[in-house]
Amino acid sequence: MQVHAPQLILASASPRRRELLAQIGLHFVVQTADVDETPLPGETPAALVERLAILKAETVWNTRRGVLHTPVLPVLGSDTLGILNGELLIKPRDFEHARQMLRQMSGQHHEILTAVALATTIGVQRVVSRSVVKFRAITDAEILAYWETGEPHDKAGAYAIQGLGAIFVENLQGSYSGVMGLPLFETTQLLAVAGIHTL
Numbered sequence: 677m678q679v680h681a682p683q684l685i686l687a688s689a690s691p692r693r694r695e696l697l698a699q700i701g702l703h704f705v706v707q708t709a710d711v712d713e714t715p716l717p718g719e720t721p722a723a724l725v726e727r728l729a730i731l732k733a734e735t736v737w738n739t740r741r742g743v744l745h746t747p748v749l750p751v752l753g754s755d756t757l758g759i760l761n762g763e764l765l766i767k768p769r770d771f772e773h774a775r776q777m778l779r780q781m782s783g784q785h786h787e788i789l790t791a792v793a794l795a796t797t798i799g800v801q802r803v804v805s806r807s808v809v810k811f812r813a814i815t816d817a818e819i820l821a822y823w824e825t826g827e828p829h830d831k832a833g834a835y836a837i838q839g840l841g842a843i844f845v846e847n848l849q850g851s852y853s854g855v856m857g858l859p860l861f862e863t864t865q866l867l868a869v870a871g872i873h874t875l
């Protein structure tokens with residue numbers, strides 16, 4: 677088996693982000709950043725998602741720099757959240773919270789924002805991907821059955837487009853990988869600026 681030197685550090689505990697980066701053939705190591713994801717008073721969703729992606733990337737960048745005292749690999753951080761009627765769709769706290777979000781999303785359009793930040797020696801570059809997702813009508817019985825699969829528990833908006841949640845998605849305008857947690861088009865553009873190429 678050939679061992680590749682890592683090209684970057686992924687500052688994320690999300691298995692989806694790992695899968696997506698691996699899908700485009702990048703070699704990376706994972707170092708997670710445990711950051712406070714609470715919105716600031718009056719913070720817009722777009723400002724929040726961008727701030728959290730930057731915070732995740734910078735937190736890991738600063739830790740690596742402090743420990744190693746040597747040139748550090750670029751660090752990629754990301755954050756995903758949804759918006760419906762101005763309200764945030766985040767990871768559900770419990771079944772009640774998931775039910776409340778999915779009931780609101782039933783038969784409606786919502787927006788998914790994923791921000792990506794790349795920390796390098798020249799500073800932090802970032803980009804935000806926006807997608808609009810239309811859900812079909814969902815019954816309460818379906819919400820309960822879906823919750824019981826476990827899939828919604830750790831996903832923004834309490835669903836996974838890459839999983840069983842796909843059955844609710846009538847239409848998607850935007851980035852499939854962005855909804856899943858890491859928009860690959862935008863990510864490769866950021867990486868190219870840092871000299872990391874996929875082809």
Ligand SMILES: Cc1cn([C@H]2C[C@H](O)[C@@H](COP(=O)(O)OP(=O)(O)OP(=O)(O)O)O2)c(=O)[nH]c1=O
Pocket residue numbers: 687688689690691692693708709754755756757767788830831832833835836837838841855856857
């Ligand atoms: C909408 C949607 C979200 N998600 C996931 C992507 C993210 O992992 C998660 C949103 O939570 P995030 O806080 O963005 O990420 P995370 O806590 O999983 O990982 P980390 O902060 O360490 O990077 O929801 C899906 O997997 N599929 C979907 O369709």
